[in-house]
Amino acid sequence: MTVKILVATQGGTADLCAQEMVDVLEERGFEAEAMLMGDFGPEVFDEGGQFIICTATYGYGEIPDNGTEFYEALVSDKPDLSRVSFAVFGLGDTTYEDTFNFAGQKFDAILSECGAERMVERHIHDANSGALAEDEAIEWIGGWIAATESRAAA
Numbered sequence: 557m558t559v560k561i562l563v564a565t566q567g568g569t570a571d572l573c574a575q576e577m578v579d580v581l582e583e584r585g586f587e588a589e590a591m592l593m594g595d596f597g598p599e600v601f602d603e604g605g606q607f608i609i610c611t612a613t614y615g616y617g618e619i620p621d622n623g624t625e626f627y628e629a630l631v632s633d634k635p636d637l638s639r640v641s642f643a644v645f646g647l648g649d650t651t652y653e654d655t656f657n658f659a660g661q662k663f664d665a666i667l668s669e670c671g672a673e674r675m676v677e678r679h680i681h682d683a684n685s686g687a688l689a690e691d692e693a694i695e696w697i698g699g700w701i702a703a704t705e706s707r708a709a710a
């Protein structure tokens with residue numbers, strides 16, 4: 557089953573991270589696809605499966621514009637996501653200390669509230685740290701793969 561990476565971005569960094577994750581996943585034998593959030597609604601979860609949310613934070617702790625409608629639909633519809641597994645890769649900047657990484661936090665909370673299973677802990681990237689988000693994405697997806705494989709072997 558294809559691992560779907562749902563991307564909310566304004567400047568493109570989250571999309572770059574998602575593309576890097578797709579490359580790593582494919583090298584490790586998974587089918588994977590990066591999808592921009594503005595292109596679908598919560599029906600993307602209808603058949604269940606494995607999802608990664610890759611989101612930046614904007615405004616005052618808001619979801620990027622292309623993901624706002626998707627997020628708000630989840631909050632209002634509260635679909636049953638008991639057949640969904642998810643993990644969140646959040647991008648942010650501690651310069652915005654009061655709202656640091658809020659979008660990742662919001663997605664993590666709503667998916668969990670809808671009954672989806674969290675595969676690994678949310679990643680919190682800080683653009684102010686000097687570390688490249690894409691490098692952290694490559695490392696983090698390695699942890700996701702390890703968790704998924706050990707789950708499958710159990």
Ligand SMILES: Cc1cc2nc3c(=O)[nH]c(=O)nc-3n(C[C@H](O)[C@H](O)[C@H](O)COP(=O)(O)O)c2cc1C
Binds near residue numbers: 565613650
């Ligand atoms: C106008 C603006 C507002 C931002 N607001 C926040 C914020 O509230 N909290 C946060 O953690 N990061 C904030 N950021 C940082 C971005 O989330 C971060 O730079 C991220 O890597 C951008 O990813 P993108 O290129 O995929 O859009 C903001 C950046 C900009 C330019």
